[in-house]
Amino acid sequence: MCGSLDQSNLKNKKLPWAVLVAGPTCSGKSYLSLKIAQALNGTIINADAMQCYKDLRIITTRPSIEDEASAPHRLYGVLPWDQTGNAGWWREQALSELEQVSSQKRLPILCGGTGMYFHSLIHGIALIPEPSADARAEARRSIETKGSPFVYELLSQVDPQTAQTLNPTDSQRVARAWEVWLSTGKGLKFWQQEAHLPGAAYNFIVIRLAPERALLKEAVAERFTAMVDEGAVEEVANFLKADPPVQAPLRRALGVPEFVAYLSGEITLVEAIDNAVRNTQRYIKRQETWFSNRVLAPSVQVCIFNSRIDKNLKFSESFIEKSISFINSFIDV
Known part of the structure; x- marks a missing residue:
């Protein structure tokens, strides 16, 4: 067609x-x-x-x-x-x-x-700010040592709007959301609704x-x-x-x-x-x-x-x- x-x-x-x-x-x-x-x-x-x-x-x-x-x-x-x-x-x-x-x-x-x-x-x-190196390292370390579901629960407490869009076992996307919040104090969903x-x-x-x-x-x-x-x-x-x-x-x-x-x-x-x-x-x-x-x-x-x-x-x-x-x-x- x-x-x-x-x-x-x-x-x-x-x-x-x-x-x-x-x-x-x-x-x-x-x-x-x-x-x-x-x-x-x-x-x-x-x-x-x-x-x-x-x-x-x-x-x-x-x-x-x-x-x-x-x-x-x-x-x-x-x-x-x-x-x-x-x-x-x-x-x-x-x-x-x-x-x-x-x-x-x-x-x-x-x-x-x-x-x-x-x-x-x-x-x-x-237009999402690039996370700091420290935030990225901490997010990866948390995923490796405590697991994606644990980090997901932390994210849910501070950024429920982003968390509800994620699979708790999707370690890559959970780590991404967590590093953005750690670096900026705001969640991915917030930034996605801002300037494009x-x-x-x-x-x-x-x-x-x-x-x-x-x-x-x-x-x-x-x-x-x-x-x-x-x-x-x-x-x-x-x-x-x-x-x-x-x-x-x-x-x-x-x-x-x-x-x-x-x-x-x-x-x-x-x-x-x-x-x-x-x-x-x-x-x-x-x-x-x-x-x-x-x-x-x-x-x-x-x-x-x-x-x-x-x-x-x-x-x-x-x-x-x-x-x-x-x-x-x-x-x-």
């Missing part, structure tokens, strides 16, 4: 164009983005939170070295594991990349499944993949089996040698908690894979809900495909051609 071009509906014809390829995990975003980039002189800008990190290339399913060499890729593997890349950080990096790519007369193609990254770029983001940085000055064309969940379930199972064959378990074992704390973002990457449990002898490898598939399906459901209820661009600039895109799947070439044609209908105006 694709919108149709009506020049009267374009808010600002003078703004540069950028493409968003969005959708749930395992839907084929990377492959579709690569094909669009090759056809339309594009540069792919990563919008997946975990693929920003240098570590765990296999388990975060970053594009292969060969794919990265066949078209320009930006913001992949740029963060060390001990740095937190939140939406504010990504937005700043993405804006810089958009400017550079546009100045090179190339088409920016933002590819990923982290909805809040897209939202921060398109609609802007709250504006959205990017671009016209966005959205290609959203929304395959049936049954198709994704099968693809996810195949992906985790392939990951193990490619060395994902060994990759996680090497990552653990650095002794990353529980709130390190990559500790939450899909498949990492399950393989950590396997490596510690708590479960078998088969159970680890089954658990990873099950938890990934839950994450996919949350992604689908998020994208279904958000406006990323005017409807005439949105194209939705209810299919996976993969070089081995029938009809994928047809969807790729339709995507390229749809994008061309705007950038050729």
Whole structure:
């Protein structure tokens, strides 16, 4: 389902164009983005939170070295594991990349499944003060020594408005909320209601993949089996040698908690894979809900495909051609 071009509906014809390829995990975003980039002189800008990190290339399913060499890729593997890349950080990096790519007369193609990254770029983001180093260290120390639920209870007492939006066991987000309160004396929800940085000055064309969940379930199972064959378990074992704390973002990457449990002898490898598939399906459901209820661009600039895109799947070439044609209908105006 694709919108149709009506020049009267374009808010600002003078703004540069950028493409968003969005959708749930395992839907084929990377492959579709690569094909669009090759056809339309594009540069792919990563919008997946975990693929920003240098570590765990296999388990975060970053594009292969060969794919990265066949078209320009930006913001992949740029963060060390001990740095937190939140939406504010990504937005700043993405804006810089958009400017550079546009100045090179190339088409920016933002590819990923982290909805809040897209939202921060398109609609802007709250201007939250950077927590002090002492506050950040104290928040991390509290999470490590006392656990996320304990810190969550502390947060609930001083900042219930933020706490009610969080999962007590989500150590990364609890630590983030706690460090902001420790540093500023005000909660995240307070700052989110204050001044906002504006959205990017671009016209966005959205290609959203929304395959049936049954198709994704099968693809996810195949992906985790392939990951193990490619060395994902060994990759996680090497990552653990650095002794990353529980709130390190990559500790939450899909498949990492399950393989950590396997490596510690708590479960078998088969159970680890089954658990990873099950938890990934839950994450996919949350992604689908998020994208279904958000406006990323005017409807005439949105194209939705209810299919996976993969070089081995029938009809994928047809969807790729339709995507390229749809994008061309705007950038050729």
